Amino acid sequence: MGEEEWLACRGPIESGWLTSGPQVQAFEQLFAELHQVPHAIAVTSATTALHLACVALGVGPGDEVIVPAFTWVSTANVVLYCGARPVFADIDPVTFNLNPEDVKKRLSPRTKAIMAVHLFGLCADMDALREVAGSVPIIEDAACAAGASYKGRMAGGLGVVGCFSFHPRKSVTTGEGGMCTTSDSELAERIRSLRNHGASISEEQRHKGPRPYILPEFNILGYNYRMTDLQAAVGLVQLKKMHSFIQERKRWAEYYFRELSEVPWLRLPHVPEDYGHGWQSYVTTVLPDQAPMPRNDLMEYLQQRGISTRPGTHAVHMLAYYREKLGLQPEDYPGARFANDHSMAIPLHNRMTAEDFEYIVHTLRNITA
Numbered sequence: 107m108g109e110e111e112w113l114a115c116r117g118p119i120e121s122g123w124l125t126s127g128p129q130v131q132a133f134e135q136l137f138a139e140l141h142q143v144p145h146a147i148a149v150t151s152a153t154t155a156l157h158l159a160c161v162a163l164g165v166g167p168g169d170e171v172i173v174p175a176f177t178w179v180s181t182a183n184v185v186l187y188c189g190a191r192p193v194f195a196d197i198d199p200v201t202f203n204l205n206p207e208d209v210k211k212r213l214s215p216r217t218k219a220i221m222a223v224h225l226f227g228l229c230a231d232m233d234a235l236r237e238v239a240g241s242v243p244i245i246e247d248a249a250c251a252a253g254a255s256y257k258g259r260m261a262g263g264l265g266v267v268g269c270f271s272f273h274p275r276k277s278v279t280t281g282e283g284g285m286c287t288t289s290d291s292e293l294a295e296r297i298r299s300l301r302n303h304g305a306s307i308s309e310e311q312r313h314k315g316p317r318p319y320i321l322p323e324f325n326i327l328g329y330n331y332r333m334t335d336l337q338a339a340v341g342l343v344q345l346k347k348m349h350s351f352i353q354e355r356k357r358w359a360e361y362y363f364r365e366l367s368e369v370p371w372l373r374l375p376h377v378p379e380d381y382g383h384g385w386q387s388y389v390t391t392v393l394p395d396q397a398p399m400p401r402n403d404l405m406e407y408l409q410q411r412g413i414s415t416r417p418g419t420h421a422v423h424m425l426a427y428y429r430e431k432l433g434l435q436p437e438d439y440p441g442a443r444f445a446n447d448h449s450m451a452i453p454l455h456n457r458m459t460a461e462d463f464e465y466i467v468h469t470l471r472n473i474t475a
């Protein structure tokens with residue numbers, strides 16, 4: 107965030123149009139263009155985007171939705187919001203994304219959708235997932251994947267609906283915020299209405315309409331998941347920088363690859379050929395049999411030296427709520443469990459200096475037991 111974002115807030119404040127209006131429309135349009143999809147619908151977070159994707163696809167009681175066991179908790183939570191059952195599938199601990207073979211085993215006649223998470227900005231293997239999914243729709247949890255691509259196509263246009271996050275830990279931020287993308291006009295209309303209480307027309311259309319006595323029709327149960335124009339004004343500035351943000355992160359990711367490739371106990375992120383990584387995070391794996399100390403001790407060691415690290419994310423099946431609700435054991439998903447226990451995101455963001463990166467590399471290369 108900088109001066110331009112600060113100045114961008116002036117427009118909506120001066121205009122008096124604070125909730126979803128012209129800035130949101132412009133933000134949606136640019137997001138759609140950048141992600142090569144016909145429709146983008148701005149909402150309040152990726153969580154609400156995922157919720158609307160499920161509702162729009164008719165996910166409800168009695169249905170199952172396949173969710174990776176290693177993701178952010180809200181990928182699974184939204185399935186429960188709909189009264190349906192999340193069915194976890196294991197991940198490949200090398201890419202941190204869904205293992206299509208495991209997805210195949212979890213499919214049932216009740217499977218209503220599959221959540222393909224593009225974790226940390228790396229797209230899931232959509233071709234392999236589509237092959238096992240057959241006619242089951244795939245929702246992209248692209249929370250981390252703004253600007254990412256898969257075999258020449260942008261994230262957000264790879265499934266039936268794509269769901270993005272603008273949380274500050276993401277490459278492009280609006281403080282909080284999210285986006286649904288889709289190529290399906292009917293789904294887009296449904297999601298647009300669902301985010302606005304189920305209204306048949308938008309606030310702006312109503313405000314500017316010729317007949318002030320007409321309120322919208324409300325034919326479906328909706329929500330208030332509207333993004334504000336203040337957020338969208340900031341988002342527009344951020345989006346214009348998205349390419350340069352990602353390019354800069356990519357350059358430093360390449361530096362990490364070069365400089366850390368000979369640290370034998372640290373597995374670096376895997377980027378398959380023909381994938382454009384979004385570099386939301388640079389997530390390594392501390393290999394337990396080779397590392398000079400266990401992952402958590404290493405994280406403390408780095409913290410004491412001013413280097414902030416985090417586990418990539420959590421294994422949702424090991425969180426108390428899910429473990430108890432669904433009767434799950436840590437060993438049910440060995441890939442997710444391994445990633446939960448051994449993944450480590452090392453610093454990568456657009457405010458870091460060359461000295462920061464050099465210091466991190468120097469520290470990691472010189473760790474001994």
Ligand SMILES: Cc1ncc(COP(=O)(O)O)c(C=O)c1O
Binds near residue numbers: 150151223247283284
């Ligand atoms: C994979 C994944 N899904 C969903 C979310 C939720 O995003 P939000 O905070 O915008 O609701 C996140 C956020 O970190 C995420 O990483």
